[in-house]
Amino acid sequence: MKRIHIRVRCLLAACLLSLAGCYGGDDKQSASESSTGAPGGVTMTYWAELNGNAGSVKPTFQEVPFFQEWQKRTGVRLKFIQPPANQAKEALNVLLASGELPDMIEYEWNRFPGGPVKAINDGYILRLNDLIDKHAPHLKAYLKEHPEIDKQLKTDDGSYYVFPFIRGDDLLRTYQGPILRKDWLDELGLPLPETIEDWHTVLKAFKERKGVLAPLTFLGVPNTLFGVEHGGFVGAFGVKKGFYQEDGKVKFGPLEAGYKQFLLTFRQWYAEGLIDRNFATSDAKTLDSSMVTGRSGATIWNAGAGIGKWQPLLTERDAKAQLEPAPYPVLKRGEQPKFGQRSYSYEGTGGVAISRKSLHAEEAVQLLDYGYSPEGHMLFNFGVEGVSYRMEDGQPKYTELITNHPDKLAPAQALAMYTRVSYFGPFVQDLRFMDQFYTLPQQKKAVRIWSDTDADRYMMPQIPMTEKENAEFSSIMNDVTALVDEMSLKLILGMEPPESFEAYNAQIKQLKIDRAIQLQQMALDRSRSR
Structure with missing residues (x-):
């Protein structure tokens, strides 16, 4: 097992150091000046896993029309670092260990071992409170209007740590x-x-x-x-x-x-x-x-x-x-x-953090805040007017480029080319996409x-823990999750007798699952008293 982990880490490290394998696109794209107040003429690095629907059409971020348009409108040039599909967690560990961090990292930061507070305290990502207050007027305004979501975004000590993906309606x-x-x-x-x-x-x-x-x-x-x-x-x-x-x-x-x-x-x-x-x-x-x-x-x-x-x-x-x-x-x-x-409404998926090593933190904040602006909201949810959508009776309607793509792309694939509405990112998902995206009666x-x-x-509410609690909880659950997966797989495949369930549970108890439950209970009780 140890040899396998070493080999994987080496492969991932090689990939991350390979510009051809990890950076989408090339240096030929020119960035236009922004009309929205976003910083122009800046080049920044952006680490993220490419969504499967997008990746089934274009292999790199830089080839996807949405990401080309985002850069064009903001005047920011992005170099994308793209981990191998389904290996984001392993690749991020290698990235953090290397110390060579990009400006922005899109990841499930609420699942980071020890929690986002530890990621902040360990010097990987920035606490964003002051930056959001000074340079992210659109996200700031949204959170002021939606205090219940604002509460979900903060750590136990009140820190903001990502530009979040937010589902804008319960129906989503x-x-x-x-x-x-x-x-x-x-x-x-x-x-x-x-x-x-x-x-x-x-x-x-x-x-x-x-x-x-x-x-x-x-x-x-x-x-x-x-x-x-x-x-x-x-x-x-x-x-x-x-x-x-x-x-x-x-x-x-x-x-x-x-x-x-x-x-x-x-x-x-x-x-x-x-x-x-x-x-x-x-x-x-x-x-x-x-x-x-x-x-x-x-x-x-x-x-x-x-x-x-x-x-x-x-x-x-x-x-x-x-x-x-x-x-x-x-x-x-x-x-x-x-x-x-x-x-x-905020699940943690697709949140974008800013690296502690970034020399362009203010510019990164302004770029990410664009997704919450009126113009950015339309781009992230509907794409480019006249191309992927048009306005009818005051409402955005997807064009046939989405609903009946000339190259027979499924709507999910077409949307992934021109928007981010069907898969996470730094913006608020718009309910108006759903009726159009779900064109079939079965949907x-x-x-x-x-x-x-x-x-x-x-379901458990979004309940932040303290750094100490999160570190202890993560340590316990790393081992517990691995054992539960082993137990589940072996019992289903018939590799263990049914009676082994009790033996596995005894092992799970030895791994201090009761303490993990207690930590969850403490956080739940605190959240209810707020």
């Missing part, structure tokens, strides 16, 4: 859930599944009567069971893979009996050939392939990047092919799903069905 907080091939259900005379037993019947029919190789598939990257950790299937047993709360009491799902029931159910399905045998290594590209080729007939994924991307491709292959959203599974018919995908139905859960009741 649910976008993921179960998806099936409805044409296969109709052909087999089966109703849309609601219970775990229904799902077993459907998947078995896909396998035995349709000859489907991997009836159910889902993401196993970047970590085991990633595709179902929001509550798909596991939620039917009354638990999640991570932390949740019940009546103000923090719980950790893998310790609960329901998690064992879930693992044993998936163990049976895997043994019967109903689950993708390669689920542990399934990434977005393999998921796309499995669903589009008919290798799989069911999954859990997004309304946009899933249904919206796959349906046109399926129709090209088979005019009768039809995807359909299904409710989150339950054990007994008529039950309300306890869990389901439900994001926060509109999906949001309604997938939102019909009790997830809000049980």
Whole structure:
């Protein structure tokens, strides 16, 4: 294991030092002077992982029209440092260890070991309070108007640390859930599944009567069971893979009996050939392939990047092919799903921090603040007027470049070329994109069905910890998460007997999970008293 880690670190370090491999584009692009007050004539470095929808069309940031336009409008020239796909965490560790930090780093900073306060105190990123106050008038105004979001953005000591991605409406907080091939259900005379037993019947029919190789598939990257950790299937047993709360009491799902029931159910399905045998290594590209080729007939994924991307491709292959959203599974018919995908208004994903080493901190702040300005809001959400959208009756409407791309790009891919609305970034996501992005009736139905859960009741709020608490919590959870992933995988694959669940739980206890639960409880109690 140690040799593998060393080899990966070396490969990543080599990549980060390679201008050809990590810097998107070249030096030929000229930057125009900005008409919005952003700093012109400055060149800065920007570290981020390229979104999969964008990366499936253009391999580097500099080739994506949105990033070209962003630079053109602000007069800032960006050199992008692009880690390998699905390796952002490992690549960031190498980057930080090198001491050669870019001006800006886009990352899930709320998941940084020890928390963002530690990242500030260790000299990696800047505390942004004064900079935002003096040089980010648009973000400052937004947070003043939305104090509930302002509260989510701050650390326990009141520090701002990123320019955040914010979902601008509650309707934008649910976008993921179960998806099936409805044409296969109709052909087999089966109703849309609601219970775990229904799902077993459907998947078995896909396998035995349709000859489907991997009836159910889902993401196993970047970590085991990633595709179902929001509550798909596991939620039917009354638990999640991570932390949740019940009546103000923090719980950790893998310790609960329901998690064992879930693992044993998936163990049976895997043994019967109903689950993708390669689920542990399934990434977005393999998921796309499995669903589009008919290798799989069911999954859990997004309304946009899933249904919206796959349906046109399926129709090209088979005019009768039809995807359909299904409710989150339950054990007994008529039950309300306890869990389901439900994001926060500010989740931590796609936040952009400014490096302590940056010589252009003020310019970086002004560049990032552009996304919250009226003009920047339209660019990030809708692109360029007359190109990717036009105004009709005072409302932005996407052009056929998005809805019916001449090169047959799916709407999710086209949007990723000209906007950032479908995947994070330093801006506020606009609700007006959703009705246009979700052009298919199945997509509109999906949001309604997938939102019909009790997830809000049980999800943990955004609760900052102190640096000391966060460091202790991260240290515990690094080991606990690895052990839970090992336990989950081995039990599903049949590599361990069912009885080993209790032994694993004993090991998890030894890793001080009770202390991690206590730390979460303390933070939860503090957040309620504010």
